[in-house]
Amino acid sequence: xxxxxxxxAKQASDQASxxxxxxxxxAIRDPRALCERLGLSHDWLTGAQIGHELFKVCVPEAYLSRxxxxxxxxxxxxxxxxxxxxxxxxxxxxxxxxxxxxxQPAKGLIHKYAGRVLLIASPTCAINxxxxxxxxxxxxxxxxxxxxxxxxxxxxxHDITIHEVIxxxxxxxxxxDRQLAWxxxxxxxxxxxxxxxxxxxxxxxxPDRVDDALLGWLASTRFxxxxxxxxxxxxxxxxxxxxxxxxxxxxxxxxLNQSVLLRDVxxxxxxxxxxxxxLFEAGxxxxxxxxxxxxxxxxxxDISDEEARALVAALRNHLPGFLMPRLVREIPGKASKTPx
Ligand SMILES: *Cc1c(COP(=O)(O)O)cnc(C)c1O
Ligand code: SF4
Numbered sequence: 001x002x003x004x005x006x007x008x009a010k011q012a013s014d015q016a017s018x019x020x021x022x023x024x025x026x027a028i029r030d031p032r033a034l035c036e037r038l039g040l041s042h043d044w045l046t047g048a049q050i051g052h053e054l055f056k057v058c059v060p061e062a063y064l065s066r067x068x069x070x071x072x073x074x075x076x077x078x079x080x081x082x083x084x085x086x087x088x089x090x091x092x093x094x095x096x097x098x099x100x101x102x103x104q105p106a107k108g109l110i111h112k113y114a115g116r117v118l119l120i121a122s123p124t125c126a127i128n129x130x131x132x133x134x135x136x137x138x139x140x141x142x143x144x145x146x147x148x149x150x151x152x153x154x155x156x157x158h159d160i161t162i163h164e165v166i167x168x169x170x171x172x173x174x175x176x177d178r179q180l181a182w183x184x185x186x187x188x189x190x191x192x193x194x195x196x197x198x199x200x201x202x203x204x205x206x207p208d209r210v211d212d213a214l215l216g217w218l219a220s221t222r223f224x225x226x227x228x229x230x231x232x233x234x235x236x237x238x239x240x241x242x243x244x245x246x247x248x249x250x251x252x253x254x255x256l257n258q259s260v261l262l263r264d265v266x267x268x269x270x271x272x273x274x275x276x277x278x279l280f281e282a283g284x285x286x287x288x289x290x291x292x293x294x295x296x297x298x299x300x301x302d303i304s305d306e307e308a309r310a311l312v313a314a315l316r317n318h319l320p321g322f323l324m325p326r327l328v329r330e331i332p333g334k335a336s337k338t339p340x
Contacts, residue, residue, distance in 0.1 A: 029058050
């Protein structure tokens with residue numbers, strides 16, 4: 001009898017799609033496996049191994065499935081494949097381009113701007129984006145336990161000018177829902193906090209991350225909720241992403257998107273216009289278009305400020321105003337992102 005139950009349960013789990021945790025644990029984390037999975041010639045492997053030593057490969061299948069086979073120029077592939085160029089260290093490209101280490105009054109908390117703080121809610125991501133400004137971030141020093149969060153929570157309790165908490169990372173949604181629900185419950189106890197913002201790429205990378213457990217705590221919090229997604233190219237938005245966005249909206253979330261302007265990924269007007277249109281079809285409004293932060297290993301993605309301005313000026317001739325992202329740069333020491 002017992003055996004029958006186990007057999008039935010096993011069949012059910014074979015048929016159900018794997019959980020987001022399983023999908024994440026099965027992500028490709030090896031340059032050779034990545035090249036083989038995507039049918040890339042061995043010419044790319046040496047560079048991929050060099051880049052991988054500097055910042056590990058990580059790409060889940062749900063994201064790989066949107067990448068064309070055997071096409072080194074695929075705009076999604078460019079974001080995740082390590083290249084030999086990452087070993088170049090031109091002047092001005094540094095390990096901590098945003099000087100975040102100067103703005104950490106408590107473990108896991110970054111307070112740079114008035115009225116809002118950023119909490120590093122998870123040290124890891126579901127994907128490793130080669131251009132990421134946090135590729136050298138000392139995450140092991142910044143993933144507080146429950147006891148260690150007390151310092152950050154005390155800081156928030158004592159500063160009544162703070163109204164908004166931004167969960168960031170890494171990717172905050174790489175943390176378990178149990179952990180996140182606990183942290184959000186602590187934040188709800190602080191009366192002057194009114195808004196919860198989540199900066200995440202996970203609903204795009206593994207759309208199954210937007211499951212009942214996540215939607216449960218999200219829908220029930222007293223906070224106004226904003227999710228800022230990170231999508232750089234229209235090809236990232238497939239039906240599963242559209243469905244995940246619809247679930248988030250149903251839970252009362254406002255959806256925004258930030259992109260990074262990246263050479264050979266999205267540095268032309270048609271690509272950017274198509275991205276904004278496709279975002280809106282998925283119920284997402286464009287928010288920021290960031291120029292690259294000068295982080296070591298990412299110089300080959302750079303677009304000059306002049307090129308960026310020209311692109312955005314041309315983009316304005318293609319889109320309604322509400323689909324225009326704001327072109328910004330983050331300059332250490334400034335009180336906000338800086339419009340270009
Ligand atoms: C980008 C950022 C924010 C959010 O800035 P907004 O302009 O409100 O989107 C907040 N804190 C830190 C440390 C940031 O880097
Ligand atoms: S923090 Fe965002 S951009 Fe950086 S690797 Fe993680 S998901 Fe990619």
